[in-house]
Each structure stands twice: as C-alpha cells, then as structure tokens.
Amino acid sequence: MNFKVITLALAMGAAMAQAAADKVIGFYPYWSQYSQFYAKDIRYNLVTDIHYMSITPTAEGTVAFADEYDADNFKNLASMSKENGVKLIVSVGGMEAESNLKAIASSDETLSSFVSNVKDWIATNGGDGVELDWQNLTTDDSEDYAKMVNALVDGLSGSTVTAVIYPAAGMDAYKAEALNRLAYVDVFMTDLMTESESSLVPNQSANSVQETLDAVASAGVNKDLLAPVVFMYGKSFAGAKGLGSSHQGVGSGNEGYLPYAELMNRFDTPDYTVTFDEASKSEVAVSETESIVFMGIPSVKAVAQHVKSEGMAGVAVYDLSQDHYEPIVSLLVTVGLELRPGVNYKASKK
Template identity: 25%
Template sequence: MKKKNIAHSLIAAAVLFLAGTGLRAEAAPAKLNKGDTVVGYYTNWSSDKGYNPADIPAGKLTHLNYAFAKIDPAANTIAVANPEKDLKNFEQLRNMKKKYPGLKTLISVGGWDYSTYFSVVAATEESRNQFAAGCVDFILTHGFDGVDLDWEYPVSGGPAGNINSPEDKRNFTLLLSAIRNQLNAQTQRDGKKYYLTIAGAANSNYLNKIEAQQVVGLVDHIFVMAYDMHGSWDTYSDFGAPLYNPQERSPQYKNSVHDGVQAYLNAGVPADKLVLGMPFYGYIYEGVGAAQEGRYSTFSSARSISYNSIKGTYLNNPAFSSFYHEGAAVPYLYGNGIFISYENSRSIGTKAAFARNLGLAGVGIWELSHDSAGELLESARVGLIGA
C-alpha cells in the first residue's frame, strides 16, 4: 500500500508540473517513441454529430481504429456496417494518410453491437481461415494497415442474442493465429507490416475467458477498456473510471483502472503490450441524494454523456459544484439532484502518466468525437510523453 501511494503521489506531481507548462491543444505534436502509442477510436456514427474524418487530430495519434465493421455469418467474413457512410469515410481516411504517412489505420470488427457471430466464425478451422482471408482482403481493398478485434465477449457476456460457447476461449486464440498467419503471408508478398490488435475488458473475469499468454504473442497490443467500471446498470451512483479504488465505504462493488491493468500483469501479459484505454465520456445520474455530493446514492435514471456535453452544459453552470476526488483521481459534479462522473484534463493526464510509469505501450481513447476540441487528447499526450 505504501509503494502504491508513493507512486500515486509522484504521478500526480508530474502531471501537475506538466499542466503548468501552458501547452495548448494545437501545439505541434512531439515525435513518438517506443512506449508512446496513442490509439484513437473513430466511430462511423460520429459524422452524424458533425465530427468527420477531416476533424480527426491525426498528427497526435499513432493508430486510428475505425469502429465498427460487422460479421457476415453466411460468408464467414467481415463487412461494412453502413456502406454509404463507411465507404465515404474510408476514402477520407486514405486521403488523411497521404498527409500523415506515419499514422496506422485499423478496421475494428465487432464492438457491443456486432459481436454476435464471432463464436461462429471462430468455431472451425475452415471458418477461421475464411474470416482471416476476408480480413486481409478488406484491409487491402480499403487501405487499412490492420485489423482490431473487439469481441464482446468470448465464452459469455455481451448483449442479448450473442452466440457464445465454452470453446470460445481456445477458438479465440486459433482465430487470432489464423489472422496473424495470413497477415504475415501478405507481408511476405508486399513487404508491408500489418497490425493485429484486440480490445479487452479490464477485469480478471474477461481474462479467464481467453488464453492471455498465447493471445499476447499474436497481437501487436491489447487495448484495455479501462472504463465502465460503474454506470447506469448499477444500483448506486459511482465513478466510471476511478484510477484507484476510493478508500471510503460504498454500498456496492469496487473496481478501478489500477486493478484492471494489474489483472493483465498478473496474467503474465507484458506491460509493453498493453494500451490503457480511457473514456472521453462520463455518466450522469439523476435523482440522487445530497449526501457525499451525490456519490453512492440511489438514482432515478442514468446515461452516458460525452465530455463535449458536460463541458457545454454543466461545467460552467452555477447550479453545479465541481469536485476532484483525490483518492480515485477523477473529477465529478453535483447539483440539482444530479451527480456526474467524468474525466477532465487533470484526470486524463494522471492516467496517461500512470501508463508511462508502468511501462505500458501507451494510451487509447474511446472515442474521439466526445472531445471535438481535442483538449483531453492533448492532456493524454502530455501525461504520456511529457512534452
């Protein structure tokens, strides 16, 4: 406990120093080195909100994941989810890469809505090879540098209707192996490096459903979804992505970013294969009590809310008071019977410094349109690379 507190203090001090440098969001990006991976997810529904591929701060990313493609179970392959929208976006991404040739773009497959048939395509050698071949064809056709699998989730979990099987644990490894083999074969043909990544939940329950040590040898990195620690599905209001568990008593389970990352390290996953995923959104709980500024209260309704919306509606609203929980290292708002758990520049910078301190591969963002001005992204970069 003492060592963790010391490290926590050092991280916080470093971030406070960096925050005082006065760097602005439009500052030129520093050169990224090993351990400075910055992954941003761009969703195909972002353009519905007016956030287009041209708005992506590509110069401040190393990898851009386009979410999501879906699975065609009839052909055992991947397919665009919204052809009219996606194909236009793909063209813009190809043009973006002409300006930023160092940026790696990956097509993300699955996610919460499109993971239904992963178990099907992973089930046999034939279907795995078909899917792997489809991945290679897709990235070559549309100009991507690799594929990112967001299977939510192997063995069990995910939305109603997901197909799951106890065999998913082994078959996930075999599916990744088939994709890796075909990506390597394509590298032999054209001399280009192709990337394979996955996104995984930040808890030991998820890690018990995959063969972590075998998986990590097949992928370039694992994007740890270190958010949704609490949310609208709970009984009580709570922090969405606390870096550490608050020491105060709460009436429900505790989970933290630190615990999620530690679960991967305990499972034998090397730190430099982990990308710390961070949320550019929060949760708003309505109908909470006034005790503890709305923390750990029952609520009448709750939903996710983007940083853009929090900043535009609540941060400068005199009816709301701003707080920062030192133990959890996250901010929150309270007013009018409403509790809002979210991230700001300080907490994002602290999380990024935490990733740097542990020697992780870098940080990642879900998702870019939630912070259209790019201030949280800049704080992540500052915390990660110190410049």
C-alpha cells in the same frame, strides 16, 4: 562484456522502455457521421493510431462495412490518416458479432477464408491492420479465440494486428500466449456506475484503470502491450449530491450519457461544482438537480503517468468525437503531454 558495452546496453534498454509508452489511440465509430463528426474533423496530430469501428463478419467468413453509408467517409479517413502519418486500424467484430466469430473460429476452412477476406478488405479499402473485437467472451470460447488471434497474426504478416479485450468478466477466457503475439492490446473497461447502484460511485477512475491493468498483467499479458481505454463521456444521475449519495435514476443527456466536450461547455456556467476525488482519482460535478461522474484532466493525466511509468504501450480514448477542441481542456492533449511531449499542442490560428 566490458563496462562500456554494459552501460550502453542499459542505456538502450532504458530508452526502449521510455519509448514504449508513446501510443495515443483514438477510437472512431462509424456512427460518428450521424453527429456530424467526420474524418476531416479529426485532429490527426494528437494521435498515433486510429481504430475505425467497424467491419462486421458473417458466419461464412465474409466481412463488410457495419454501415455502408460510411464507405465514403472511411475513404477520406484512410486518405487523411496516410497523409498525416497516422496508422489506421480497422476493427472487426463488435456488438452482437460474437456468434459469427465463434462460427468462423470453429471451422479451419472458414477461419482461413475469414483471414483472407479481412486482408483483401484492407487492401481494397485502406488501413494498416486489424483489431479483433470479440465481445462477451466465455471460457468456452478460449480455444477458438486464441486460434483466431494466431490465424490473424500469421495471415496478416506485415500488417498491425491488435485486439480489444474485456477483462471485467475475468481473464480466464483469454490465453496470454496468444495475446502476447499482438502488436498491442486495448483494455476496455465496463461502466462502473449504473442505475442499479444504490449510491453514486465513479464510472471510471484512474484507480480502477490501474486495478484492471494489474489484473491483466497478472494473467500473463505483457505489460508493454497494454493500452487502457479512457472514456470521453460522463454519466449523470438525478438527485445525487456527490459520491456516496443516493440518486433517482439517470439525469440529463442522452439516457444519462454526456460527451466530455459538452460537459466542459456546461461547466463554464456556475450551475455545477466540479471536484477531483483524490481517493478514487476521478471527477464529480454536482448541481442542484444532479451529479455527473466523469474522467477529467487530473484523472486522465494520472492514467497516462501510470502507463508511462510502467512502460506500457500507450493510452486509448473512446471516442474521438467526444473530446473538447480547445487544447487547454482536451483529454487527447492531456495524454499527449505525458506520452508525446515533443508534439506542438497549441491551437491552430484561424
């Protein structure tokens, strides 16, 4: 191979690595309809992929909407995603579906029927692929999980097949060789700050995200497949006076949960002092009555920069309904400016 060919190959390799970290994935739960956030409210230019949550499986391998009342909204979502050139991935599984998924995977016949039913559901209702969401996985499920991943990849050829994984309980339940067959892997993390913590710690931080990604990669999962899931909500704790301080339980919001958009509106008032903690790379807001830990622009930017520098797949956000609509404070825009700088992120004129 001559020098020009080597130089070209290196340049192409660098370009491919640079282009790898370009996914901006937005989770869209079916229950968004109950907070009056519909398919028409999504800013499609800010995402490359939407993951709809979800369709649920039965132990017999059939699948259906988790909430049939969202069928019309999903129809609009499929249509608008296609119109805007955004991939729509349908999540199958979710909360309390693990027993049914285990029953499906334990029978070759049922597993084959399940894959066929998923394929038919997408063909009938719309979508570009499927994401496997098998929660509370244990080492006893390892073989069945890998079998289901392989069956979906083989059976849905031509469609995008992904999975969301939960590495907090350990990576022993996941077989890297199976995950490495997927189009990409969403890495979901647990809430780090709960009532059981005696003092206030970040609920999620750029540092904790990086540590989790490192653990997944160390287990043999290809780095270029990884997309960390960033939380678009904060958690409040009464009586806390900042990181490291004690608290008196959950504070304001829905059982202590506050959407990012609501946080930004609250912080327009002088009631809270908001700071970025350099040690953890996360944000904390302190008022006279509570503290709120959350991921803001600096921490989310740090996550996106890490993903880009490591050539990972992209960044996912949970969930689309919780972002702020103003570009200057939007977390989706923050991610996009790092991973997709060529997109126009200016607010549209009314």
